[in-house]
Amino acid sequence: MRWIGAAAVTASLAAVAGCGGGTPAAAPADGAALTIYSGRSENLVGPLLDRLEKAVGVDVEVRYGSTGEMAAQLLEEGADSPADVFFGQDAGALGALSGAGLLAPLPADVIAPAAAKYRATDSTWVATSARARVVTYNPDLVPAADLPRSLDDLLDPKWKGRIGYAPSNASWLSFVTGLRLIRGEDGARQWLTAFAAQNPQRFDGNGAILDAVAAGTLPAGLVNHYYLYEKTSEVDPAGYKARNHYVPNDPLGLVNVAGAGVVEASDNKEAAQRAVAFLLSEEAQQYLVDETGEYPVVEGVTPTRDYDLAPLASLSPPDVNLADLSSLEQTEAMLQQVGLL
Structure with a gap:
């Protein structure tokens, strides 16, 4: 080949x-x-x-x-x-x-x-x-009781400056597109504006977010679930301090x-x-x-x-028609408007 x-x-x-x-x-x-x-x-x-x-x-x-x-x-x-x-x-x-x-x-x-x-x-x-969207987190920095149970929990002041995301990554763009489909244009813009005010940390990709979480320089980040398994196939899982947190019935759990x-x-x-x-x-x-x-x-x-x-059937992702995730141009325009791209 x-x-x-x-x-x-x-x-x-x-x-x-x-x-x-x-x-x-x-x-x-x-x-x-x-x-x-x-x-x-x-x-x-x-x-x-x-x-x-x-x-x-x-x-x-x-x-x-x-x-x-x-x-x-x-x-x-x-x-x-x-x-x-x-x-x-x-x-x-x-x-x-x-x-x-x-x-x-x-x-x-x-x-x-x-x-x-x-x-x-x-x-x-x-x-x-x-693949499922997850919140990756460092258990030494984020107690289980503080893990978000919904998208809106990330707007709590305790997360200010403590969440990573990859603005140009396709999975982030699809997540935001899913958010637009679930909450509508106004609802998505409202959440994104509030999230931008949280000063989330920007990364080039999901892998970089995961490494920062494992190193303890970032408490948590928004990634796809499989990055953790890819990483722990190369290193000792017990010593790699990043974990996946699934959020069911919420845009954070988009599949x-x-x-x-x-x-x-x-x-x-x-x-x-x-x-x-x-x-x-x-x-x-x-x-x-x-x-x-x-x-x-x-x-x-x-x-x-x-x-x-975790079994795919157990994740309870939001009900989104995958074919409708194609409206990426509108997603990028919205992200530019709120300063997240």
């Missing part, structure tokens, strides 16, 4: 955009290489895409970048894009690409392994894994998905469909659960690694 390199795009997506299924057996007639635009990082999914290459039976070229960068690249290229598959970490980006007509409908047998709530209503994309779709302009759609089907196979789902700590979207897959992953 050949790595093409990160996209040379700095504009965000919003600025540009305004157990299961086996892989089909048929091979593409021309045997052309398959090009994947991956908004999932190489360190997380590189080995999985190596396996995908073998399963699909054609050479695979991967271009890595952030989900926003790769989606913006595809939007810029349009019908001239060399991409065959888009693999992103956020339902909002997938929805934006679908809304722009850049993703082709997937066959029913390809998306069948995933539950209906994890597929686009027009079948243009399908989730490949799920979002990574997912994939076939690019409408692809000349290699059969191989691209097999690639998406592989991502829903038992092999791929097991990899994502064990190696990234994410939730499977196919029933019957459970972790074989020894980590404390």
